[in-house]
Amino acid sequence: MTKEMKLIAEWTYEPSDVVKGYTNQTLYVNVGKQEFAAKAVSEEMKLKFTGGRGFDLKLLWDAVNEKTKWNDPENEIVISGGPLCGITQYPGAGKFYAAFISPLTEQTYDSNAGGHFGPLLKVAGFDAIELQGKAEKDVVVVIDGDACKVQIFESIFDDVNAYTITEELHELFSDGSNDDKRYVSVLSAGKAAEFSYWGCINSSFWDIRRKVARLKQAGRGGGGTILRDKKIAAVVVKSHKLSGDMNKAVDIKVLQDRGNKLHREIHDLDAQQCRMRTVGTPHLNEIMNEYHLLPTHNYKFGAHKDIDKIHSNVYEKLFTQGIPDGCWYGCSLACAKAVDNFTIQTGPCKGKVVTVDGPEYETAVALGSNVGVFDPYWTLEGNFYADHYGLDTISLGTGLAFVCECYERGYITKEHTAGLDLNFGQAANLMELIHRMALGKDEFALAVGKGVRQMKKIFSERYGAPYEEMEKFGMEGQGIEVSEYVPKESIAQWGGFFLTLKGPQHDEAWLIFMDRVNKQLPTFEDKAEALHYFPNFRTWFSLVGLCKLPWNDIEPADNATKYRPQDAAKVPEHVQNYVDIFNAVTGRNIDKEELILMAERVYNFQRVFNLRMGKGTRKDHNIPLRALGPVYADEWEARPEYYDNELKSTGVDPAGLSVEEKIAKLQEARLAQWDKLVDAVYKRRGWDRNGIPTVKKLKELGMDLPEVVAVVEKHARPEDQWED
Amino acid sequence: MKWLKVHPDKCVGCGTCMETCSKTWFKENNPALSRIQVTEKGEDNYDLNACNQCGTCIDMCPVGALARDGNGIVRMDEKKCVGCLMCVGFCPTKSFYHAPKRPEPFKCIACGLCAKACPVEALEIVTE
Amino acid sequence: MITVNGEGLDWHEGMTVRDIIVARKFTFPMLAVWIDDSPVPRDAFDETVVPDGATVQVIHMISGG
Ligand code: SF4
Ligand code: SF4
Ligand code: SF4
Numbered sequence: 002m003t004k005e006m007k008l009i010a011e012w013t014y015e016p017s018d019v020v021k022g023y024t025n026q027t028l029y030v031n032v033g034k035q036e037f038a039a040k041a042v043s044e045e046m047k048l049k050f051t052g053g054r055g056f057d058l059k060l061l062w063d064a065v066n067e068k069t070k071w072n073d074p075e076n077e078i079v080i081s082g083g084p085l086c087g088i089t090q091y092p093g094a095g096k097f098y099a100a101f102i103s104p105l106t107e108q109t110y111d112s113n114a115g116g117h118f119g120p121l122l123k124v125a126g127f128d129a130i131e132l133q134g135k136a137e138k139d140v141v142v143v144i145d146g147d148a149c150k151v152q153i154f155e156s157i158f159d160d161v162n163a164y165t166i167t168e169e170l171h172e173l174f175s176d177g178s179n180d181d182k183r184y185v186s187v188l189s190a191g192k193a194a195e196f197s198y199w200g201c202i203n204s205s206f207w208d209i210r211r212k213v214a215r216l217k218q219a220g221r222g223g224g225g226t227i228l229r230d231k232k233i234a235a236v237v238v239k240s241h242k243l244s245g246d247m248n249k250a251v252d253i254k255v256l257q258d259r260g261n262k263l264h265r266e267i268h269d270l271d272a273q274q275c276r277m278r279t280v281g282t283p284h285l286n287e288i289m290n291e292y293h294l295l296p297t298h299n300y301k302f303g304a305h306k307d308i309d310k311i312h313s314n315v316y317e318k319l320f321t322q323g324i325p326d327g328c329w330y331g332c333s334l335a336c337a338k339a340v341d342n343f344t345i346q347t348g349p350c351k352g353k354v355v356t357v358d359g360p361e362y363e364t365a366v367a368l369g370s371n372v373g374v375f376d377p378y379w380t381l382e383g384n385f386y387a388d389h390y391g392l393d394t395i396s397l398g399t400g401l402a403f404v405c406e407c408y409e410r411g412y413i414t415k416e417h418t419a420g421l422d423l424n425f426g427q428a429a430n431l432m433e434l435i436h437r438m439a440l441g442k443d444e445f446a447l448a449v450g451k452g453v454r455q456m457k458k459i460f461s462e463r464y465g466a467p468y469e470e471m472e473k474f475g476m477e478g479q480g481i482e483v484s485e486y487v488p489k490e491s492i493a494q495w496g497g498f499f500l501t502l503k504g505p506q507h508d509e510a511w512l513i514f515m516d517r518v519n520k521q522l523p524t525f526e527d528k529a530e531a532l533h534y535f536p537n538f539r540t541w542f543s544l545v546g547l548c549k550l551p552w553n554d555i556e557p558a559d560n561a562t563k564y565r566p567q568d569a570a571k572v573p574e575h576v577q578n579y580v581d582i583f584n585a586v587t588g589r590n591i592d593k594e595e596l597i598l599m600a601e602r603v604y605n606f607q608r609v610f611n612l613r614m615g616k617g618t619r620k621d622h623n624i625p626l627r628a629l630g631p632v633y634a635d636e637w638e639a640r641p642e643y644y645d646n647e648l649k650s651t652g653v654d655p656a657g658l659s660v661e662e663k664i665a666k667l668q669e670a671r672l673a674q675w676d677k678l679v680d681a682v683y684k685r686r687g688w689d690r691n692g693i694p695t696v697k698k699l700k701e702l703g704m705d706l707p708e709v710v711a712v713v714e715k716h717a718r719p720e721d722q723w724e725d
Numbered sequence: 726m727k728w729l730k731v732h733p734d735k736c737v738g739c740g741t742c743m744e745t746c747s748k749t750w751f752k753e754n755n756p757a758l759s760r761i762q763v764t765e766k767g768e769d770n771y772d773l774n775a776c777n778q779c780g781t782c783i784d785m786c787p788v789g790a791l792a793r794d795g796n797g798i799v800r801m802d803e804k805k806c807v808g809c810l811m812c813v814g815f816c817p818t819k820s821f822y823h824a825p826k827r828p829e830p831f832k833c834i835a836c837g838l839c840a841k842a843c844p845v846e847a848l849e850i851v852t853e
Numbered sequence: 854m855i856t857v858n859g860e861g862l863d864w865h866e867g868m869t870v871r872d873i874i875v876a877r878k879f880t881f882p883m884l885a886v887w888i889d890d891s892p893v894p895r896d897a898f899d900e901t902v903v904p905d906g907a908t909v910q911v912i913h914m915i916s917g918g
Contacts, residue, residue, distance in 0.1 A: 089807045089808050089809040089810075089828075090808060090810055090828075180789070180805075183788070209787075209788065209789050210789075243807055244807060244808070244828065245806065245808020245809070245828025245829060246808065246828045252825075253825050253828065254825035257808075257810060257823050257824075257825060260809075260810055260814075261810050261813050261814050263814075264810060264811055264813065264814020264815060265814050267814070268814055268815050323784060324784075325784070325785055325786065325787045325811065327787055327811075330787045330788065330807045330809045331787070331810070331811060333785070333811045333814060333815065
């Protein structure tokens, strides 16, 4: 069957069976030099880095140097699932984490996806894969776990867009039957990833009921851009060794008992709690609107009168119900929703009837209210094409929202946009722009695809747009676009978004309710504590290969009454489940404190890694004014009483002030609060005033590796150390 | 459709059915491995729980390992099963069981051996 | 007058937990409610009466996102 593709290089490896969650070897593939190697995983590496994102960063550290740019051949995409990846008994255990030097942030990025790639890579014999080098022509990398071969083929695909190439490769590397296709998983990007820094990595699983390839995305950070820069059209993994015991856990009973208990909880409670099984994450749409947290018109507003058009009930009807929609086996939370029999209206697939993966909440908003479009069908089409072309829906939506605001303010006109009116709500023109991003011909579309940070520069240099104004509302931090929650109402969430390792995604901490609504974090120290605990707790998922959602998008019936609110927020019973299943797989004996320590090791390592890449200090933790509060009068005037009160609470009397004056005063107060937050958080994390982990902290964590300490010592300044 | 109908009012709690079932399918006398479970609810009062072949679990299975056979009995293809236990967690009557002995769960397939072995006719195979 | 998450709210005779939730537009489904240090089960929100002067916490159980 593979005779149709020309084999360029091939390497045979010794199979290494999974034991206690690890295969104890990683795979190295250089697509440029066509070199292959298996690297042993030491006990030390497991203790310090655990797996998943930890392994990724360790391997990436060894592969690059402080000058490496995202498009240098030595940059890598490293992918690893982690020791729990592939267990089937406990919901949410099929994630892999990809790490690389990002084109958007020019430092390390890590991004995760479901689909079957992570588990299949492991049973094929590897805890991680490093993809390095650059091929001359498009290639397909194949890891054949049945034959224990790694192969590089010359790609025969004219169309590298994700759905096309993924379906073809499932066909090519199976016996063609519906059942056999599920032993294959494909990574791909798409055409737009060749031109845009927003390239996502699509990861597939074969849906035996719909008989189509489903795509999950490691969306953020530009991994797909690097994939295409390396001229990798796709990576295929196949293995028939999938089983309920593939991780060779030391105690399967614990996995079965904890897993079944959680299945039961989901069975009994999901319909009253988050409705993940029927609507998935879009259950948040109207809730976020109600609390003024729904990004609308580039985060100007947090709510919109047309919310009913994108209400979760609308999506519930669009999603096909009653299918086990887990992105990996055993996920009964089943949030991987899909719309079937959707007819595409525009672009190269016009007229085709397709299955659309998603949208998830973030996509429903990014390609929805944030660009002023309240039409689920448009969102579905945008979601389909973003995946197909290999674009991150979140950066795309937030980036388009920025374009709309620039257009609305007259900074760009039809002259610049090649004829497109790009005001908020211009659905057809925005879709046309997305298509142009995949064609890579039009200058404006190319500029947009470089992301908000570059757009600010390009729009001011090329079109004379005012840079300082765009700085205020260009919603990016560290070079990456903000994900879909309005941050301006919660001080703690400023940190949740902007005091992160890699920029404002929300996979570190979501504290808006705790902070703003529940009033559980009154002091800066309280906020700092939350900004220590939650980012580390959630980092742990990325080390072991887990999805975050089954942690707190379902909770035990008695969680809210058995524990005090502060503890209940952590869902203690589920935390204990994680401790138990980790021990049951690996045979280790961690507790919930050790769990945080494991995460802190990698969290601080990554911080130092960014420092090594010339980032990772206080000045790199930038925050746009729009994230702190209203920037223009229309934002204030949408909630005048609310903001007047906010101003009063900072000790300023709004009486007699113009709206512009009020805005300036509030900004001033909030910038001062931001500084206090930064200090408190750095201190709590064991970093100096400049945001650099101290050697003392690294020693405490056992991460005082000579090469890590050397980087800290090179950059740390005496004046930045805390007095005590 | 063929299924194992239970008459708990007749049950005396002797456990013969569990012994028969586990010996037949697991070659081991171990009530935890039986596809019918007898639990004591009070004095001389027993609960009998075995699959009624309702089929809910079929739609839960992510790999398509569950399907009805010609008699309407829900059967598992053990080679396909990946042991995720979603069928177990979502069975409305909690009649799908699991044990650490193997990753794949197990349930009654209405073979009728326990019904034959039951000394008081508390179990019967019916077709309806 | 009662306190809800640190802010005052007018009290009326027979006021229930549900009334507070409606008044404050707390539409999020995962709520934990505590009245003066005792938890109120979610299925008792409708009938649980809040005494005047109570300190009420209505905790939105989401810290992930
Ligand atoms: S909760 Fe959703 S994203 Fe997470 S593992 Fe389950 S299906 Fe996948
Ligand atoms: S095991 Fe449960 S869900 Fe499956 S057919 Fe039997 S009773 Fe129904
Ligand atoms: S345990 Fe096996 S039979 Fe049951 S749902 Fe999972 S894969 Fe299907």
